[in-house]
Structures are given as C-alpha cells and as structure tokens.
Amino acid sequence: MIDFSNWDLLRNLLLATRWTIALSLTAFVGGALVGLLLTAMRLSGRSALQYVVRGYVELFQGTPLLMQLFLVFFGLSMLGIDISAWAAAAIALTCFTSAFLTEIWRGCIDTLPKGQWEASRCLGLSFTQTLTRVILPQAVRVALAPTIGFSVQVVKGTALASIIGFVELTKAGTMLNNATFEPFKIFAMVALIYFALCYPLSLASQKLEKKFNGAR
C-alpha cells in the first residue's frame, strides 16, 4: 500500500475538481443554448413545436439523470459511435440542464403580463423583435436567480459521470479510497470541495432573488 499524506489526497482531489468544473461549464453553457432554442420553439405559437418541447421537458424531468447517462453512453455505442465517457456525460448533462432551464424560463416568461405581447404586436413589432426587445430584457431579470440556483444542480449532477467511468471529483474520491481505505476522511473532503463549489452559487442566487423581489 502506498502512503498518501493529507496533502497528497487533497492535491489529487483538487486536480480532479478541474474536470468537475469543466464538465459543469460545458453542460451549463450547452444546456443554456439548447434551452434558449427550446424556449423560442415554445413561444413560436406552433402547437407541433410546443408539443415537442413539452415532451422533451417531461422526458428529462421524469427520468433519473443516471438513466439518461446510461442511455447516451450505451445507446450511442450501440449505434456504432465510439463515445468517450466525457462526451456521453457532456451530452446527457446538456439535455438534462436544457430541460430544467426551459421549464424555469417558461415560468419566468409567464409571469410577464400577456398584454405586452399584444401591445407589441399592435405597435408592429415582429415576433423576434418582441422577444428580444420587450420580453427578454424583463424575463432575464426574473430568471437570473433561479438559473444560478439551478447551476448548483448541474455541478452536483456531474458527480454521476463517475458511474460511467469519467474521472472527476467523485471518481477520484472512490479511486483514492480504494488505494488508502480511508473512506471517512476522503468522502468528507470530496463533500467539502463540492460544498466550496456550490455554496457560493447558492448564496449568489439567494442574494439576487432578494434584490429583484425588493425591486418589484
């Protein structure tokens, strides 16, 4: 058995944390882009598109993230596409994130009075103009706090990528545990690193919520 000092453990965990951060950022940015597309589809007024969006959201909110990961990982390789654990995790988490963000943003856009859409139409604004000039600037203010709040779920979700073999913080923790047999210490460290990543996001979300609630 190799001896690991506490510093060795922490250093290795922090190195693996880079991958947790990279995966979180990829999933969040990808999820936000797909979510924007889905939100636009939902607002387009075409019922076929709205059904697709609703089905998509329902599907990803109604199944475990772990199943989504497995389905992407095993499904794509069954189609003959050789996919790495990183790519599978990034795709699955992007889908997961986009479904939740679409639902969050739906709530935010729905809080705006419908009359604004009608007023914009009367003034001769196109759909795109109404969306980008009238609705979005207001919706973004309302959406900021819950969106940042959801980013905590994304960071926590990346922990599941460890199960399909992607070496991020949680996987590094289990590997170090297998080498040192000090589960109490190692998983406590892992938990604290996640906490250090997530808590500032939670705080920011709470602060923003208070600020915008006060402003209204």
Added chain:
Amino acid sequence: MLNFSDLLPYTDLLLQGLGVTVLLTLYSTLGGVAIGTACAAGRHYGGKKTRWVIGSYVELIRNTPFIVQLFFIFFGLPAIGLKLTAWEAGLLAMLINLGAYSTEIIRAGLAATPKGQVEAARVLGLSSRQIFFRVILNPAFEKIYPALTSQCIIVMLGSAVVSQISVMDLTYAANLIQSRNFRSFEAYLVVAGMYLLLAILMRQVFEWVGRRVFRHRRTAA
C-alpha cells in the same frame, strides 16, 4: 437492432426492483417530510444555536451531491464504527437528503403565515400546540404542497443512485440484466420508461391526495 424479447425472462427481477424503489420512496417521503417539519419548526422558532445547526445541515446537504452523501454514509460511517447494510444506508441517505430540502420548503410555508392569524388564534384561546398545528402548519402545507411533492418525485428519481451501493432497486435490476444478456440499451430504456411512469403516477396520486386533503379550503375560497 433493438431486441426487447431478451428482457422478458427478467420481468420478475424488474418488478422486484420497482418494488424496492417504491418502498424506498414511500419511507423516505414520510420520514423526510417529518424531519423537514421538525427542522423547519426548529429553524423558525428555535434559539440562535438551533437555527445555526439546522441551517448548516440544510446547506451542507443541498450543496453536495447525493452520491457523495451516500458514499459517505455507506463507506465512511463504518470507519467510525457505525455499520449499516446497503438498504439502511440508502434509506438513511434519502431521508437526510429529503429532510434538508423539505426543511427549506416547509420553512417558506411557515414564514408565509400572516402574524395576525396567530394573534387572532391566541385571542380566541387556542393553545400554542393547537395554533401550531391548525393555524400555522395546515395552511403552510397547502401553500407549499406542490413544491414539496415535486421534491419527493426528484428524490424518487435520485434514488437510482443507491444501486451503486448494491441496493437492489430498479436501476440495479437494469445493471444486472445488461450484465447477463448484454442488452444494455434495451434494459436501460425499459427501466427509464418505468421511472417515467412512476413519476407520472406519483404526480397523479399527490394531486388526488391534495384535492382530498385541502378540499374544504378550495370550496370556502
């Protein structure tokens, strides 16, 4: 290419797994909401120290992944002498997790009770116990019922992770099946479908219960 007939011999295994998932969800929903109610009351009415302890518990759980909590309980606690079976560890992790989230949700409900109602109840001679359960808790639950029930569904979906410590839930059944017949995509697809149905069913049941429990209020309003 897809071949679902290979799954048929494992129907029993899948149903057993489903049973375990349902049971875990049921226990953790009941226990988690009880923990949440107690902690929310503690955080709302307790002294500074109580509030701090409960606040730290809530934030610690809400800002760490469920799988790490699970590993800490299952692998970490035996190291300090607390040995748990996989089932116990899985259930404990779910209880602690839902307890923290429901504390936060229920607290929001408690905070939303207008002060005047409590004062009115006191004037009418209700005891503090009656005031808490009838005047504060009941309307609070009605307000936060949708948020609380969706959190229960989220915990059900999150329970898929307990398969990683060999609790024989639905996901464990899928893992076992695909390791035997190599039909991984089909197995996971079917199991994902079962989770989806379970989630939809849970929502229906919660809505039905909500309509029954809070009926008198709806008609009064």
